[in-house]
Amino acid sequence: xxxxxxxxxxxxxxxxxxxxxxxxxxxxxxxxxxxxxxxxxxxxxxxxxxxxxxxxxxxxxxxxxxxxxxxxxxxxxxxxxxxxxxxxxxxxxxxxxxxxxxxxxxxxxxxxxxxxxxxxxxxxxxxxxxxxxxxxx
Amino acid sequence: xxxxxxxxxxxxxxxxxxxxxxxxxxxxxxxxxxxxxxxxxxxxxxxxxxxxxxxxxxxxxxxxxxxxxxxxxxxxxxxxxxxxxxxxxxxxxxxxxxxxxxxxxxxxxxxxxxxxxxxxxxxxxxxxxxxxxxxxx
Amino acid sequence: xxxxxxxxxxxxxxxxxxxxxxxxxxxxxxxxxxxxxxxxxxxxxxxxxxxxxxxxxxxxxxxxxxxxxxxxxxxxxxxxxxxxxxxxxxxxxxxxxxxxxxxxxxxxxxxxxxxxxxxxxxxxxxxxxxxxxxxxx
Amino acid sequence: xxxxxxxxxxxxxxxxxxxxxxxxxxxxxxxxxxxxxxxxxxxxxxxxxxxxxxxxxxxxxxxxxxxxxxxxxxxxxxxxxxxxxxxxxxxxxxxxxxxxxxxxxxxxxxxxxxxxxxxxxxxxxxxxxxxxxxxxx
Amino acid sequence: xxxxxxxxxxxxxxxxxxxxxxxxxxxxxxxxxxxxxxxxxxxxxxxxxxxxxxxxxxxxxxxxxxxxxxxxxxxxxxxxxxxxxxxxxxxxxxxxxxxxxxxxxxxxxxxxxxxxxxxxxxxxxxxxxxxxxxxxx
Amino acid sequence: xxxxxxxxxxxxxxxxxxxxxxxxxxxxxxxxxxxxxxxxxxxxxxxxxxxxxxxxxxxxxxxxxxxxxxxxxxxxxxxxxxxxxxxxxxxxxxxxxxxxxxxxxxxxxxxxxxxxxxxxxxxxxxxxxxxxxxxxx
Numbered sequence: 001x002x003x004x005x006x007x008x009x010x011x012x013x014x015x016x017x018x019x020x021x022x023x024x025x026x027x028x029x030x031x032x033x034x035x036x037x038x039x040x041x042x043x044x045x046x047x048x049x050x051x052x053x054x055x056x057x058x059x060x061x062x063x064x065x066x067x068x069x070x071x072x073x074x075x076x077x078x079x080x081x082x083x084x085x086x087x088x089x090x091x092x093x094x095x096x097x098x099x100x101x102x103x104x105x106x107x108x109x110x111x112x113x114x115x116x117x118x119x120x121x122x123x124x125x126x127x128x129x130x131x132x133x134x135x136x137x
Numbered sequence: 138x139x140x141x142x143x144x145x146x147x148x149x150x151x152x153x154x155x156x157x158x159x160x161x162x163x164x165x166x167x168x169x170x171x172x173x174x175x176x177x178x179x180x181x182x183x184x185x186x187x188x189x190x191x192x193x194x195x196x197x198x199x200x201x202x203x204x205x206x207x208x209x210x211x212x213x214x215x216x217x218x219x220x221x222x223x224x225x226x227x228x229x230x231x232x233x234x235x236x237x238x239x240x241x242x243x244x245x246x247x248x249x250x251x252x253x254x255x256x257x258x259x260x261x262x263x264x265x266x267x268x269x270x271x272x273x274x
Numbered sequence: 275x276x277x278x279x280x281x282x283x284x285x286x287x288x289x290x291x292x293x294x295x296x297x298x299x300x301x302x303x304x305x306x307x308x309x310x311x312x313x314x315x316x317x318x319x320x321x322x323x324x325x326x327x328x329x330x331x332x333x334x335x336x337x338x339x340x341x342x343x344x345x346x347x348x349x350x351x352x353x354x355x356x357x358x359x360x361x362x363x364x365x366x367x368x369x370x371x372x373x374x375x376x377x378x379x380x381x382x383x384x385x386x387x388x389x390x391x392x393x394x395x396x397x398x399x400x401x402x403x404x405x406x407x408x409x410x411x
Numbered sequence: 412x413x414x415x416x417x418x419x420x421x422x423x424x425x426x427x428x429x430x431x432x433x434x435x436x437x438x439x440x441x442x443x444x445x446x447x448x449x450x451x452x453x454x455x456x457x458x459x460x461x462x463x464x465x466x467x468x469x470x471x472x473x474x475x476x477x478x479x480x481x482x483x484x485x486x487x488x489x490x491x492x493x494x495x496x497x498x499x500x501x502x503x504x505x506x507x508x509x510x511x512x513x514x515x516x517x518x519x520x521x522x523x524x525x526x527x528x529x530x531x532x533x534x535x536x537x538x539x540x541x542x543x544x545x546x547x548x
Numbered sequence: 549x550x551x552x553x554x555x556x557x558x559x560x561x562x563x564x565x566x567x568x569x570x571x572x573x574x575x576x577x578x579x580x581x582x583x584x585x586x587x588x589x590x591x592x593x594x595x596x597x598x599x600x601x602x603x604x605x606x607x608x609x610x611x612x613x614x615x616x617x618x619x620x621x622x623x624x625x626x627x628x629x630x631x632x633x634x635x636x637x638x639x640x641x642x643x644x645x646x647x648x649x650x651x652x653x654x655x656x657x658x659x660x661x662x663x664x665x666x667x668x669x670x671x672x673x674x675x676x677x678x679x680x681x682x683x684x685x
Numbered sequence: 686x687x688x689x690x691x692x693x694x695x696x697x698x699x700x701x702x703x704x705x706x707x708x709x710x711x712x713x714x715x716x717x718x719x720x721x722x723x724x725x726x727x728x729x730x731x732x733x734x735x736x737x738x739x740x741x742x743x744x745x746x747x748x749x750x751x752x753x754x755x756x757x758x759x760x761x762x763x764x765x766x767x768x769x770x771x772x773x774x775x776x777x778x779x780x781x782x783x784x785x786x787x788x789x790x791x792x793x794x795x796x797x798x799x800x801x802x803x804x805x806x807x808x809x810x811x812x813x814x815x816x817x818x819x820x821x822x
Contacts, residue, residue, distance in 0.1 A: 022794035025801075029771075033592050033779035034793075040588065041787050044235045044581050049224035054191060055232060058198045062236040063788070065199045065377075067479070068752070070791035071236075086440075087186035094444035095192060098181045099199040099208075101375030102452050103339075103474070106481035108445075109433035116436075159383035162390075166360075170368035170455050171382075177451065178376050181444050200377070202788075204616070205341070207380035223577075231581035238786025239589050240611070240750075243618035245582075246570035253573075296657035299664075303634075307642035307729050308656075314725065315650050318509045318718050323498035328465060329506060332472045336510040337651070339473045342615070344654035345510075361460035369466060372455045373473040373482075476651075478753070497714075505718035512649030513726050514613075514748070517755035519719075520707035527710075592783045597772035602739060603780060606746045610784040613747045619784075635734035643740060646729045647747040647756075 012117055015073055045078070053082040057092050064096035064104055064111065072111050080118050089115055149254055152210055182215070190219040194229050201233035201241055201248065209248050217255050226252055286391055289347055319352070327356040331366050338370035338378055338385065346385050354392050363389055423528055426484055456489070464493040468503050475507035475515055475522065483522050491529050500526055560665055563621055593626070601630040605640050612644035612652055612659065620659050628666050637663055697802055700758055730763070738767040742777050749781035749789055749796065757796050765803050774800055 027035055045055045056078045063071035079089065093111065097104050164172055182192045193215045200208035216226060230248065234241050301309055319329045330352045337345035353363065367385065371378050438446055456466045467489045474482035490500065504522065508515050575583055593603045604626045611619035627637065641659065645652050712720055730740045741763045748756035764774065778796065782789050 019794065022797055026793065026797055029775055029797075031772075031775040031779055033588060034775065034782060036584070036588050037779075037782050037787075040581060040584050041235055041790075044232055048228050049222065050194075050228045054194065055228070057187070057191065057195060058229060058232045059236065061195045062198050062202045062232065065203055065375075066236070066788045068788050068791060071788060085186065087442075090440055090442045090445065091185050091187045091192070092195060094442055094448075095181055095195045095199065097375070097445060097448055098178055099196065099203070099375050099377055101339075101371070101373050101378070102448075103373055103477045103479050103482060104375070105452075106479060108437065109430065112433055112437055112440075156383065159386055163382065163386055166364055166386075168361075168364045168368055170451060171364065171371060173447070173451050174368075174371055174376075177444060177447050178379075202786075203377045205377050205380060208377060224579075227577055227579045227582065231579055231585075234582060234585055234786070236786050236788055238750075238782070238784050238789070239585075240614045240616050240619060240784055241786070242589075243616060245574065246567065249570055249574055249577075293657065296660055300656065300660055303638055303660075305635075305638045305642055307725060308638065308645060310721070310725050311642075311645050311650075314718060314721050315509055315653075318506055322502050323496065324468070324502045328468065329502070331461070331465065332468060332503060332506045333510065335469045335473050336476045336506065339477055340510070340651045342651050342654060345651060359460065365459050365461045365466070366469060369455055369469045369473065372452055373470065373477070476649075498716075501714055501716045501719065505716055505722075508649070508719060508722055510649050510651055512613075512645070512647050512652070513722075514647055514751045514753050514756060515649070516726075517753060519711065520704065523707055523711055523714075589783055592780055596776050597770065598742075598776045602742065603776070605735075605739065606742060606777060606780045607784065609743045609747050610750045610780065614750055614784070633734065639733050639735045639740070640743060643729055643743045643747065646726055647744065647751070 009117060012073070012114070015070065019070075019074075053079070053084060056082050057084065057088070060089075061092050061096050061099075064093065064107060065100035067100070067104065067107050069107060069110055072107060073114050076111065076115050076118055080115075086115070086119065146254060149210070149251070152207065156207075156211075190216070190221060193219050194221065194225070197226075198229050198233050198236075201230065201244060202237035204237070204241065204244050206244060206247055209244060210251050213248065213252050213255055217252075223252070223256065283391060286347070286388070289344065293344075293348075327353070327358060330356050331358065331362070334363075335366050335370050335373075338367065338381060339374035341374070341378065341381050343381060343384055346381060347388050350385065350389050350392055354389075360389070360393065420528060423484070423525070426481065430481070430485075464490070464495060467493050468495065468499070471500075472503050472507050472510075475504065475518060476511035478511070478515065478518050480518060480521055483518060484525050487522065487526050487529055491526075497526070497530065557665060560621070560662070563618065567618075567622075601627070601632060604630050605632065605636070608637075609640050609644050609647075612641065612655060613648035615648070615652065615655050617655060617658055620655060621662050624659065624663050624666055628663075634663070634667065694802060697758070697799070700755065704755075704759075738764070738769060741767050742769065742773070745774075746777050746781050746784075749778065749792060750785035752785070752789065752792050754792060754795055757792060758799050761796065761800050761803055765800075771800070771804065 023038070027038060045052060045059060047055070050058075056075055060072065060075040060079060063075055076089070093108055097108060160175070164175060182189060182196060184192070187195075193212055197209065197212040197216060200212055213226070230245055234245060297312070301312060319326060319333060321329070324332075330349055334346065334349040334353060337349055350363070367382055371382060434449070438449060456463060456470060458466070461469075467486055471483065471486040471490060474486055487500070504519055508519060571586070575586060593600060593607060595603070598606075604623055608620065608623040608627060611623055624637070641656055645656060708723070712723060730737060730744060732740070735743075741760055745757065745760040745764060748760055761774070778793055782793060
């Protein structure tokens with residue numbers, strides 16, 4: 001619940017750093033099932049019969065109805081990279097809100113704040129870092 | 138868990154009939170909040186910044202990770218009407234499976250069976266009946 | 275998804291019979307934690323600072339947002355015994371629907387059908403059988 | 412997990428401020444479905460067949476079993492405004508705990524801390540701010 | 549909610565047949581992510597730092613708190629094959645019940661009925677069929 | 686999302702202190718159902734047909750698929766006390782990840798960080814404090 005723009009940027013930067021650091025530690029452990037799952041997670045959002053943008057929207061709406069802030073942040077960053085617009089993000093939010101109910105609202109608030117930060121900071125340049133599992137051996 | 142083709146068709150027909158009958162009874166009650174929610178639910182999937190097909194895929198993946206068979210059936214019928222292909226359905230399933238885990242598998246089995254029935258029966262002609270809430274005053 | 279009135283009554287009667295039979299078998303096993311939990315569950319809905327009717331409404335709305343049909347049926351039977359009216363049931367449904375979203379709708383349909391059966395059958399005379407755990411030693 | 416009384420008050424004040432700021436930004440976006448849902452959410456808890464106090468208790472227990480701290484805080488503030496007493500709050504907590512299990516306990520701890528703050532601060536004077544969606548056009 | 553012993557056996561046999569038929573159809577589709585997930589799911593329960601019996605108990609308790617009857621049935625069959633005893637099953641149930649709350653009870657009832665059937669039928673001879681994904685190419 | 690080792694230790698110490706303080710306040714309230722549930726929760730993990738270590742692993746995997754960070758931390762501390770090794774913890778994580786899906790990953794990251802802290806700090810000496818409800822009268 002950061003409030004100034006600097007605090008917001010710090011929250012997103014911390015999320016990226018923590019995520020990268022822990023992903024590396026997890027993969028280093030060498031648990032076969034965990035490592036293969038991370039690799040598989042990375043492949044899930046690659047373009048196929050559906051394009052990458054649609055798949056990121058699917059990941060976003062699933063993360064919202066399951067109410068996972070970190071997952072929402074990750075998919076918002078990836079949506080931005082795939083060129084998703086603010087009205088498209090809000091329509092995805094509207095599906096999550098109707099399917100998942102008012103319990104989604106606190107996550108919606110944080111998602112809207114996060115989107116403002118991602119969109120404003122020109123995330124296209126910074127990137128989201130490697131998707132889940134891409135760093136897997 | 139119907140097995141022959143006839144049993145499958147019967148299951149889908151029963152779903153439609155029960156859904157229509159109960160929606161009518163619910164709306165007839167005249168509870169303002171319930172009726173407005175049903176109407177709003179119907180509008181959620183209308184084309185806007187995102188097209189209707191994408192929105193139905195969003196509804197489908199959200200229904201799968203939240204593990205609601207009736208909701209999955211409803212969105213599969215609507216996906217078929219919007220021209221979604223079998224590979225597109227399976228890619229949507231793959232996102233739900235990775236995000237939601239193996240707990241989704243029993244719903245995936247029933248969804249694949251249902252899709253076979255919907256696709257085989259040429260649901261385009263029959264239609265899914267009015268979406269949630271379209272029958273609302 | 276029973277359809278005729280007879281089928282509906284049969285479904286409710288089967289629910290009661292299965293519930294009683296399995297509760298008895300579970301308690302007979304003598305697992306201390308399970309048996310104490312069943313006994314505690316029974317006490318939870320007894321009148322205290324809040325009256326029994328309000329507590330059954332709390333149990334009903336919790337069961338709906340967690341989407342458990344058997345739990346919903348149980349609390350609907352108890353609500354009927356506590357004199358809850360149809361408009362009160364629908365207002366409770368409306369809270370569950372707004373908090374839990376459209377994923378609640380299939381359970382709402384079955385709950386409305388069940389309520390019709392419970393209310394029509396004069397459940398006051400038959401009773402719901404002992405609440406969870408009351409049969410516990 | 413604030414610890415001193417001042418920190419607690421700060422947490423509640425931050426919650427209010429963040430909630431109001433983001434609600435305003437969300438509604439300003441003008442997404443029809445989102446805005447109507449917010450308005451509908453506000454109406455859900457108005458007195459009808461059930462009084463406002465009972466409806467807030469329903470919202471509280473639903474928020475607890477679905478484990479949403481912000482939603483719990485919101486309904487605790489509204490419960491306080493409707494004159495709910497500490498024993499009534501604890502009986503509502505007990506229903507949530509039995510229905511939802513020990514996974515609810517961490518939210519129960521934060522809820523009890525929050526209630527102490529709300530009750531101590533005389534929230535009746537400050538109010539919770541407009542309920543979800545009341546600020547909607 | 550089968551009632552006679554024959555009906556119970558039929559339910560378990562139907563579960564096995566449906567599961568095998570649909571797994572085959574799903575894997576035949578050739579979606580890379582889905583097929584790899586099925587294969588990975590099969591490997592998850594192989595003995596490693598923890599033995600196979602402990603891992604099946606972990607799968608069972610996870611399936612119970614997430615309230616998936618088919619997943620519970622699958623892990624009960626596998627538990628029986630690994631020599632889990634009735635008191636061990638009930639202690640696992642007790643953890644699920646305390647962590648997940650009374651919302652788990654209807655699944656507990658069906659699980660106890662299923663265990664009686666599996667245990668009585670000498671599932672050790674019949675086996676559960678290949679675990680999730682073992683049939684994967 | 687603490688980052689330095691000191692911050693990590695502080696987070697764990699704060700968790701312990703907050704947990705103990707609020708448990709005491711909750712039990713002091715004297716709500717019969719809540720207090721008995723806390724006591725019952727404590728007994729659930731005592732050795733019986735299954736040993737204490739296995740039961741803590743069951744509690745851990747249930748907490749992960751239900752995605753409760755505080756519950757995960759509690760069971761990790763108890764697992765360490767029961768002599769669970771890092772590879773055993775990771776195999777338990779792998780079951781949670783496969784059953785619960787990628788939505789579990791953010792909790793996995795925090796769990797791995799927490800385990801490093803618990804394991805490094807020699808939690809065996811400090812102990813987790815009394816388990817849930819042990820402080821109950």
